Amino acid sequence: MTPPPALLVLEDGRTFAGVAYGAEGETFGEMVFNTGMTGYQETLTDPSYARQIVAMTAPHIGNTGVNDEDPESSRIQVAGYVVREPARVASNWRATGSLGSALRAQGVVGIAITGTRALTRHLRDRGAMRAGIFSGDAAQAPVDELLRRVQESPQMAGASLAEEVATKEAYVVPAIGEKRFTVAAVDLGIKGMTPHRMAERGVEVHVLPATVTAEDILALDPDGVFFSNGPGDPETADHQVAALRGVLDAGRPFFGICFGNQIFGRALGLGTYKLRFGHRGVNQPVQDVRTGKVEISAHNHGFAVDAPKDGPFDTPYGRAEVSHVNLNDGCVEGLRLLDRPAFSVQYHPEAAAGPHDASGLFDQFVSIMEAGK
Numbered sequence: 001m002t003p004p005p006a007l008l009v010l011e012d013g014r015t016f017a018g019v020a021y022g023a024e025g026e027t028f029g030e031m032v033f034n035t036g037m038t039g040y041q042e043t044l045t046d047p048s049y050a051r052q053i054v055a056m057t058a059p060h061i062g063n064t065g066v067n068d069e070d071p072e073s074s075r076i077q078v079a080g081y082v083v084r085e086p087a088r089v090a091s092n093w094r095a096t097g098s099l100g101s102a103l104r105a106q107g108v109v110g111i112a113i114t115g116t117r118a119l120t121r122h123l124r125d126r127g128a129m130r131a132g133i134f135s136g137d138a139a140q141a142p143v144d145e146l147l148r149r150v151q152e153s154p155q156m157a158g159a160s161l162a163e164e165v166a167t168k169e170a171y172v173v174p175a176i177g178e179k180r181f182t183v184a185a186v187d188l189g190i191k192g193m194t195p196h197r198m199a200e201r202g203v204e205v206h207v208l209p210a211t212v213t214a215e216d217i218l219a220l221d222p223d224g225v226f227f228s229n230g231p232g233d234p235e236t237a238d239h240q241v242a243a244l245r246g247v248l249d250a251g252r253p254f255f256g257i258c259f260g261n262q263i264f265g266r267a268l269g270l271g272t273y274k275l276r277f278g279h280r281g282v283n284q285p286v287q288d289v290r291t292g293k294v295e296i297s298a299h300n301h302g303f304a305v306d307a308p309k310d311g312p313f314d315t316p317y318g319r320a321e322v323s324h325v326n327l328n329d330g331c332v333e334g335l336r337l338l339d340r341p342a343f344s345v346q347y348h349p350e351a352a353a354g355p356h357d358a359s360g361l362f363d364q365f366v367s368i369m370e371a372g373k
């Protein structure tokens, strides 16, 4: 059966005609692209993609189907999905179904277009922008009308989404093997692999809702505090910035990833800004400013911290420095305090999917907790 026609409409009026993939209907979100050649299931279930329509630059998606082990959260989180060619056969020994049926079962509207390269170049040149996918009855309206609705949909700048996707109830991920440390992990849209990487190192992880206060965190008497990745604009995360300031005031060892890095930056008094099209993929080169060492790393961010890159600077918590920079565009990829046990990275050392070059950052978190005991 041939899938029905579908239309992708960008807010600047560019359109891409294709066929429906996944659920039929309509959806709106920020149009972004992901360059990962692997890991579509992890990408789709990463809560940081909330309210984003993700286009895959890899031309063939769905080859290995879906399985029960790779999801990073309990559901598909993207607002919509754009692929070039959906695999007609799902072939993998772990597969429990096809990606197309998983998208349909979860009501995720997608589209297959031939022009994913043209779309990516357009976003690279003009920047990430709002978009809509329309198929079935939703595609019957005139294009002008669809465009108007895209232009009326919410922007990513100014969006507060972390509390929407984060857990409402605290839960514990037990240490694997002997328990050595307790970590309070604030969930802003945490990926399942992150607590797992800590648990593998003897950490019992208390995952807490995004609405917790510094008092709630410190009441657990944790050896370390972690702030996770998450969707939305870091400028809206005032509550989390205040909570982190309380944690830093108490001198607790701190590690942050992605949204957590942006909140750390804000807690240090730095600003954040929106990147033109962001970094989403599994092969971004990041350099450790001190050692010169380059890690190839997994990324998913559309915002970045604005910090001085020419050496240490003063913050309310003493001197700090930019620890890592991106070699593609020079943006800040990590921060650390020089006299206190606190650091964060903008990229993804849990790397699901992605290369494991940066996994040593979890060991670094363990060392600062060890030193603090």
Ligand SMILES: NC(=O)CC[C@H](N)C(=O)O
Pocket: 048, 228, 229, 230, 231, 232, 233, 234, 257, 258, 259, 260, 300, 301, 302, 303, 304
């Ligand atoms: N993965 C993340 O934590 C993303 C952080 C933030 N929402 C951004 O896009 O930059």
